[in-house]
Amino acid sequence: MKAMILAAGKGTRVRPITYTIPKPMIPILQKPVMEFLLELLRQHGFDQIMVNVSHLAEEIENYFRDGQRFGVQIAYSFEGKIDDDGKLEGEAIGSAGGMRRIQDFSPFFDDTFVVLCGDALIDLDLTAAVKWHRAKGSIATIITKSVPKEEVSSYGVVVTDEEGRVKAFQEKPSTEEALSTNINTGIYIFEPEVFNYIPSGVEYDIGGQLFPKLVEIKAPFYAIPMDFEWVDIGKVPDYWRAIRGVLLGEIKNVQIPGHEVAPGIYTGLNVAVNWDKVDITGPVYIGGMTRIEDGAKIVGPAMIGPNCWICSGATVENSVIFEWSRLGPGVRLVDKLVFGRYCVDKTGAAIDVQAAALDWLITDARQTPPSHTPLELQAIEELLGTNAN
Numbered sequence: 001m002k003a004m005i006l007a008a009g010k011g012t013r014v015r016p017i018t019y020t021i022p023k024p025m026i027p028i029l030q031k032p033v034m035e036f037l038l039e040l041l042r043q044h045g046f047d048q049i050m051v052n053v054s055h056l057a058e059e060i061e062n063y064f065r066d067g068q069r070f071g072v073q074i075a076y077s078f079e080g081k082i083d084d085d086g087k088l089e090g091e092a093i094g095s096a097g098g099m100r101r102i103q104d105f106s107p108f109f110d111d112t113f114v115v116l117c118g119d120a121l122i123d124l125d126l127t128a129a130v131k132w133h134r135a136k137g138s139i140a141t142i143i144t145k146s147v148p149k150e151e152v153s154s155y156g157v158v159v160t161d162e163e164g165r166v167k168a169f170q171e172k173p174s175t176e177e178a179l180s181t182n183i184n185t186g187i188y189i190f191e192p193e194v195f196n197y198i199p200s201g202v203e204y205d206i207g208g209q210l211f212p213k214l215v216e217i218k219a220p221f222y223a224i225p226m227d228f229e230w231v232d233i234g235k236v237p238d239y240w241r242a243i244r245g246v247l248l249g250e251i252k253n254v255q256i257p258g259h260e261v262a263p264g265i266y267t268g269l270n271v272a273v274n275w276d277k278v279d280i281t282g283p284v285y286i287g288g289m290t291r292i293e294d295g296a297k298i299v300g301p302a303m304i305g306p307n308c309w310i311c312s313g314a315t316v317e318n319s320v321i322f323e324w325s326r327l328g329p330g331v332r333l334v335d336k337l338v339f340g341r342y343c344v345d346k347t348g349a350a351i352d353v354q355a356a357a358l359d360w361l362i363t364d365a366r367q368t369p370p371s372h373t374p375l376e377l378q379a380i381e382e383l384l385g386t387n388a389n
Contacts, residue, residue, distance in 0.1 A: 002111065006052060028121065033118070049074050094204045096198045113189070122187065140190050185232075236337065236348035284298050290308040297314070305323035314332070319338070331362070
């Protein structure tokens with residue numbers, strides 16, 4: 001069976017992570033989110049998978065290759081061009097436009113197929129969803145999920161009749177205006193006939209253009225609400241919640257990697273730490289070849305990536321730290337995400353630590369950190385909201 005993963009977006013709402021990592025490659029405890037999607041598709045018999053790529057396309061292609069080691073076949077449709085310097089320049093053409101481009105190249109989608117957004121963790125019975133779709137005689141089906149009414153303003157709401165036929169959409173309506181609590185999860189089932197309604201050679205979106213068109217012409221277009229695990233990683237706070245959910249055991253289909261050295265404390269290979277000289281409260285994951293100096297304190301849920309260096313007296317609490325990060329002596333990092341040269345709070349607001357001269361407190365573990373005077377340290381602490389005493 002055939003499927004498509006949408007992986008061409010720039011992921012602007014997940015910056016700064018997506019400056020260097022495309023959204024489908026964002027790691028959930030060291031494993032790209034798209035890898036979980038491949039596993040799900042394979043489990044339900046979808047083993048021929050097209051992936052449209054654009055932003056940082058080579059990162060996706062170089063990791064997944066032809067899909068052989070994941071038990072599937074993968075091919076890629078690049079959206080963009082090569083610039084004058086020989087570099088790939090992404091030019092995404094919309095989710096439906098990406099589907100059309102593949103079909104125009106050679107008619108690949110010749111039977112019922114599934115389309116998934118490449119930036120969500122899901123645990124869905126795709127087999128049951130496809131069975132329902134076919135029983136309805138639907139040309140297109142949206143898999144929806146019910147959320148508490150106070151959360152509808154963060155999502156696209158799908159309005160249906162009693163038979164499940166889609167009547168209208170509401171894009172992030174207020175709680176008072178919402179006509180439904182069923183939201184669009186970015187999981188779709190299509191028949192090849194849907195291409196009759198997607199123009200060639202232009203940018204075209206599934207949710208914004210194709211679906212309203214299907215409603216307008218009264219096509220057999222349905223939505224099915226299903227109860228399943230769905231963790232959207234559309235924004236930095238979403239990613240934060242995903243990591244917390246895994247560490248707290250709330251996301252059942254993602255296992256914490258490494259070895260459990262103590263209750264709730266997991267490590268990768270060759271972590272350098274004197275366990276009797278640090279204060280660590282789980283759930284915590286510490287990546288391989290990371291050094292935790294004596295006197296450091298880590299309070300979970302927290303993730304510290306591989307090859308990091310947490311200096312003496314530093315505190316990490318309810319935070320996510322990506323690989324090759326060094327936390328200076330006495331730094332107190334609470335409710336923060338550290339990604340390369342960026343320190344991000346829970347709202348997604350970021351500080352460029354290099355531009356702000358904070359490279360004594362947070363720096364690349366492969367670099368020798370600069371020294372600062374006490375007055376400089378005081379100014380740094382006030383800017384970052386840390387405590388280096």
